[in-house]
Amino acid sequence: MVSRSSRRAAPRPGFPGIGRICALLPVLVILAGCSSLGSLFGDKDDDLGPDLPADKLYNEGVFLLNEKGSPKEAVKKFEEVDRQHPYSDWARKSLLMTAYSYYETQQYEDAIGAAKRYVSMHPGSPDVAYAQYLIGASYYDQIPDVTRDQTRTERAIQSLEEVIRKYPTSEYAAQARKKIEVGRDHLAAKEMTVARYYMEKKNFIGAINRFKVVVTQYQTTRHVEEALMRLTECYMMLGIVAEAQTAAAVLGHNFPDSPWYKDAYNLVRGGGLEPSENKGSWISRAFKKVGLG
Structure with missing residues (x-):
């Protein structure tokens, strides 16, 4: 078996900062600065009593998240808005901030749940594209090593494709495309790992079937060149x-x-042959299908 190290997947792109998120969700009360915020809210959390003003709870959550760096405490404030004022516009904004706060604490399943709830309850909101993107990003950040099950990778791609399909002009569409590219590369790497294992075991039919998946489904990834050589x-x-x-x-x-290609060429020449394309081969048809051949 010709050996050549497979390249590792590229580092995954980052995530929008909280400043950008807060800009999406303006508050009614304009808060002057950190010192005045501290005097307004106190160094300790206020007890969550009944019927507290929605804007006060919301702004306390923003302060805890942005200035104090305490997303877990911020979640309590945002969820209290929803509990006390469930049909208010503040509740809608707090739900999205809850999802983001969960994301910040790497509580991805809670982030996904809150974001899905937002998408379901507020499909006409100007921030629904972000909520959908947050679902995909939460799955994306849980992508496992290529030797493990790739269900989360597949869910990340599906969720991010929804961003592109439903909100193609949103600012999150471009970020979704980048993450999808990395996710697809990861899935191709998984197929390559299994295929190489089959080759080591001399199970060439099993290996061919796996390399075929890369060539037919992931031929825009960097793994397709090795797949063709294999x-x-x-x-x-x-x-x-x-x-x-x-x-x-x-x-x-x-x-x-x-x-x-040099390796493939040498293999064919070593057998007394030359590279020659059979137009009826599934390999040739696969590349013509996407316009690469």
Whole structure:
């Protein structure tokens, strides 16, 4: 088996700062600064008594989140707004801030639950695109190592695709696309890991089936070049030379400068053959389908 280290997935993009979120949710009371905020709210949390003004509770939550850096305490304030004033505009704003606060404390399932509730209850809100993005980001930040189950990766991609589909002009659509690219690369890496294992066990049919997933579903990822070379290798081992020649030819046509093409070329030449594309091969059809071939 030709060895060449597979490159690791790129670092995942960051997440919007709280200043931006607070700008989305303006408060009625204009708070002058940290010192006046401290005197207004006190150094300790106020007891949550009945019928406290919604704006006071909300602003206390913003203060705890933004100035005190206490998202867990902020959640209590935001949830109290919803409890005491469930049908107010403050409750709507507090629900989104609750989701963000949970995200900040890495309580992702709670963040997803609050954000989904926001999307369901307030589909016409100008901030619903952010809530949907927050769902995807919460799944995204839980993406596991490629050796483990990738359900969260798939859910992240699905949720982020909703942002692009429903809110294509929102400021979160571009961020969603970047995260989707990383997620898809991660799924391709998972397939490659399993396929290489099959190759080590001499299960070339099993390996081909996994490499085929990369070529047909994830061919815009960086893993497709190695997948085509490995297909060349597997087919040569099985004596299916026409498919080996096609895999090498498609790799050379689309990625002529790839080091993986050099390996594939040498494999085919080592068998006394040349890369030659069979237009009827599934490999050729797969690339023509997306316009790469």
